[in-house]
Amino acid sequence: MMSLPKLALLTAASVALLTGSAFAQGKTFNIWHFEAADSSNGITFNKALEEFKSTHPDVTVNFQLKTFQQLQASGSMILNSDQAPDVLEYNKGNATAGLVASQGLLLPLDDYYKSQGWDKILNEGDLVLSKYDEKGIYGSGHIYGISVYGEYVSCFYNVDMFEKAGLKVPTTIDEWVADMEAFKKQGITPLALGAVDTSGQHLLASLAYTKADDTWIQNYQGLKAPLDGAPYLYAAQTLVDWVNKGYISKDSTGMKDPDAALLFTSGKAPMYVSGTWNLGSFSSTIKDFKWSQFVIPTPKYSVGSTGNLWVVPKGSKNPDLAAEWISLTLSPKYQTELANDGGIAIAADPATITNPVGKNAIAVFNQIADKNGLGFYPDWPVPGYYDVLNQKDTGLFQGTLTPEQFVEQIKKVYDDVQSSQ
Amino acid sequence: MAAAEGTYARHRRGYYLYLVPGTIGFLLIVLIPQIANFFLSFTAWKGVGTPRWIGLQNYQKLLTDDQFWGSMIHTLMFIVSMTIIPVAIGVVLASLLFDYIRDQFGERVANLFRAGFYLPQILPITTAGVLWGWILSPVGVANIVLKAIGLGALAQNWIGDATYALPAVSLMIVWIQVGYCLVVFMAGLSRIDPSLYEAAQLDGAGWWQRLFSITIPMLAPEIFVVILTTLIAALKLFAPVFVLTAAGPDNATMVPSYLTYYHFFTTQRVGYAAAIAVVQMILTVGLAVIFLRFQARQQATE
Numbered sequence: 001m002m003s004l005p006k007l008a009l010l011t012a013a014s015v016a017l018l019t020g021s022a023f024a025q026g027k028t029f030n031i032w033h034f035e036a037a038d039s040s041n042g043i044t045f046n047k048a049l050e051e052f053k054s055t056h057p058d059v060t061v062n063f064q065l066k067t068f069q070q071l072q073a074s075g076s077m078i079l080n081s082d083q084a085p086d087v088l089e090y091n092k093g094n095a096t097a098g099l100v101a102s103q104g105l106l107l108p109l110d111d112y113y114k115s116q117g118w119d120k121i122l123n124e125g126d127l128v129l130s131k132y133d134e135k136g137i138y139g140s141g142h143i144y145g146i147s148v149y150g151e152y153v154s155c156f157y158n159v160d161m162f163e164k165a166g167l168k169v170p171t172t173i174d175e176w177v178a179d180m181e182a183f184k185k186q187g188i189t190p191l192a193l194g195a196v197d198t199s200g201q202h203l204l205a206s207l208a209y210t211k212a213d214d215t216w217i218q219n220y221q222g223l224k225a226p227l228d229g230a231p232y233l234y235a236a237q238t239l240v241d242w243v244n245k246g247y248i249s250k251d252s253t254g255m256k257d258p259d260a261a262l263l264f265t266s267g268k269a270p271m272y273v274s275g276t277w278n279l280g281s282f283s284s285t286i287k288d289f290k291w292s293q294f295v296i297p298t299p300k301y302s303v304g305s306t307g308n309l310w311v312v313p314k315g316s317k318n319p320d321l322a323a324e325w326i327s328l329t330l331s332p333k334y335q336t337e338l339a340n341d342g343g344i345a346i347a348a349d350p351a352t353i354t355n356p357v358g359k360n361a362i363a364v365f366n367q368i369a370d371k372n373g374l375g376f377y378p379d380w381p382v383p384g385y386y387d388v389l390n391q392k393d394t395g396l397f398q399g400t401l402t403p404e405q406f407v408e409q410i411k412k413v414y415d416d417v418q419s420s421q
Numbered sequence: 422m423a424a425a426e427g428t429y430a431r432h433r434r435g436y437y438l439y440l441v442p443g444t445i446g447f448l449l450i451v452l453i454p455q456i457a458n459f460f461l462s463f464t465a466w467k468g469v470g471t472p473r474w475i476g477l478q479n480y481q482k483l484l485t486d487d488q489f490w491g492s493m494i495h496t497l498m499f500i501v502s503m504t505i506i507p508v509a510i511g512v513v514l515a516s517l518l519f520d521y522i523r524d525q526f527g528e529r530v531a532n533l534f535r536a537g538f539y540l541p542q543i544l545p546i547t548t549a550g551v552l553w554g555w556i557l558s559p560v561g562v563a564n565i566v567l568k569a570i571g572l573g574a575l576a577q578n579w580i581g582d583a584t585y586a587l588p589a590v591s592l593m594i595v596w597i598q599v600g601y602c603l604v605v606f607m608a609g610l611s612r613i614d615p616s617l618y619e620a621a622q623l624d625g626a627g628w629w630q631r632l633f634s635i636t637i638p639m640l641a642p643e644i645f646v647v648i649l650t651t652l653i654a655a656l657k658l659f660a661p662v663f664v665l666t667a668a669g670p671d672n673a674t675m676v677p678s679y680l681t682y683y684h685f686f687t688t689q690r691v692g693y694a695a696a697i698a699v700v701q702m703i704l705t706v707g708l709a710v711i712f713l714r715f716q717a718r719q720q721a722t723e
Binding site for chain 1: 467468469470554557558559560578579580581582583666667668669670671672683684686687688689
């Protein structure tokens with residue numbers, strides 16, 4: 001039997017050993033991101049990491065793969081502790097990056113922006129979501145994060161099925177509906193949808209944005225006024241109509257995004273509305289048919305934004321190395337790499353891109369970005385709105401909520417937060 | 422005499438040292454967080470920065486929060502699938518395995534069944550949840566089988582339709598819980614004097630009669646323990662809901678623990694989440710106390 005003092009000594013010794021080993025190394029550099037290894041971002045970041053390691057042989061580089069959910073759920077608490085890494089990918093937006101920036105947990109990057117020459121690579125439009133004011137609202141204030149990629153929601157479609165059915169890529173909502181009707185007549189449910197996950201609310205928002213003007217978007221995303229529910233009402237009515245007509249399966253309320261994506265990648269459903277983060281996996285999994293993407297026809301705004309941010313925690317022990325890392329991922333070499341892996345590089349030279357998927361995606365992104373049409377994501381203005389929209393749109397799809405009830409319920413949550421800010 | 426008592430007391434004092442590690446653990450992991458949570462429930466806090474004292478506002482809001490009351494009603498239903506059904510199935514299965522299967526097919530077969538029923542308890546819930554997700558998905562195994570045997574009309578959108586989502590999650594929970602009840606009850610059965618059954622059999626009592634007149638009364642202590650532990654587990658139910666439906670569709674499977682998680686981590690209303698947790702804790706402790714009292718009185722009358 002070990003006596004208590006002996007036990008205490010042993011514990012103390014082992015603790016000392018553990019922490020000692022962490023400090024014994026010359027320099028450790030901790031870096032986190034949440035990009036899956038087979039995604040375009042993941043491939044690019046991992047290659048850049050290899051180069052970073054070889055150019056800094058004196059530094060022990062520790063990389064940890066996190067998940068989006070993990071940082072969405074507990075990111076602020078991690079940043080508030082001494083466990084924070086030196087640089088990490090962090091979710092953009094008021095409720096996440098904005099919140100921690102306003103609490104003083106992030107290092108302002110304005111000096112690096114000039115000294116590292118990022119100002120020559122990025123333009124003001126690329127920086128909208130990098131800046132947060134003292135209340136944590138995006139658009140102005142210090143630069144707290146740098147995005148090296150973009151993303152947007154579009155409709156993926158099966159080119160072979162479209163050609164076989166003699167259909168054209170739609171340029172208006174009416175043409176889109178006509179295409180869906182044609183597939184429906186052949187007994188095919190045209191639109192795969194995972195209402196439990198993001199694709200439900202992204203379709204909803206894409207439809208709402210067809211009725212949105214500059215004021216609506218600015219008010220909505222900036223929490224500037226109580227919610228004007230008209231665009232959402234139109235979107236909800238349209239969706240209920242589509243479910244009733246059989247363009248969307250009622251079963252979508254039991255499906256997650258991977259299930260819905262599988263319907264598309266296995267050639268069962270001709271269309272799937274989702275984000276460009278699917279490009280990498282679609283490129284590698286779809287072998288049997290030709291596929292492409294079209295932007296959902298809206299007058300100006302599309303669901304999309306610049307990507308998630310590299311941020312440097314206030315407690316970073318190596319901010320200079322962190323800035324160097326960000327510069328590396330922004331460099332022409334890795335921007336081209338990203339595009340060739342099928343990603344939306346924010347500053348790649350189109351002439352150097354050889355991958356047609358990446359080339360097309362970047363062209364579409366630039367087309368949206370050039371008309372300032374990034375309408376951002378519908379869940380941004382209100383913390384927890386992501387879950388509210390998922391819960392409520394499943395109610396809409398399964399018919400337990402009318403479009404009017406749907407709008408009333410999401411408006412209540414929005415207005416609560418809007419009035420109490 | 423006095424001297425002897427003195428050494429005894431001193432001797433006993435030495436044993437208190439052994440309580441130190443456990444007490445420290447209890448303080449750090451249970452008591453201090455509990456007290457902190459209690460104080461947070463009177464504040465508005467975003468998870469970072471300084472909590473702001475708002476008195477009873479969180480509790481006031483709780484009274485009119487439909488999501489919260491909905492989650493409470495769902496908890497009542499989950500008590501059925503966490504406690505009542507598994508205990509009932511557990512008793513019947515345990516005595517079937519114990520005095521029928523074992524007699525007819527031998528110890529090994531009975532053990533094989535017992536291990537099989539217990540397996541869901543060992544499987545990580547996330548793994549089980551993914552498997553059940555594949556079974557219950559609209560394009561999943563359950564519907565494919567139903568269609569293949571000509572019962573396509575019964576195929577449903579199990580986890581995506583508010584009518585079926587709660588029973589579907591309950592089904593997975595029953596599957597998990599039965600093994601636990603079964604193993605405890607089988608252990609209890611080996612304690613019962615076999616001559617009771619022999620006497621009953623000679624008097625002409627059938628299997629069901631023996632179950633109700635001997636097995637269930639004799640198993641009462643085990644049944645009490647299992648009901649108490651599963652009841653507490655039902656009140657804190659989280660993982661099966663989290664992995665299978667994420668509380669959807671439209672909050673149809675929302676439970677208090679999920680609501681706490683949701684407010685704590687996503688809406689950043691940490692104070693409000695703390696208030697829900699406090700209510701949940703009071704209910705759980707209250708129920709446990711009532712139940713233990715009841716059990717003590719029951720045993721005293723025996």
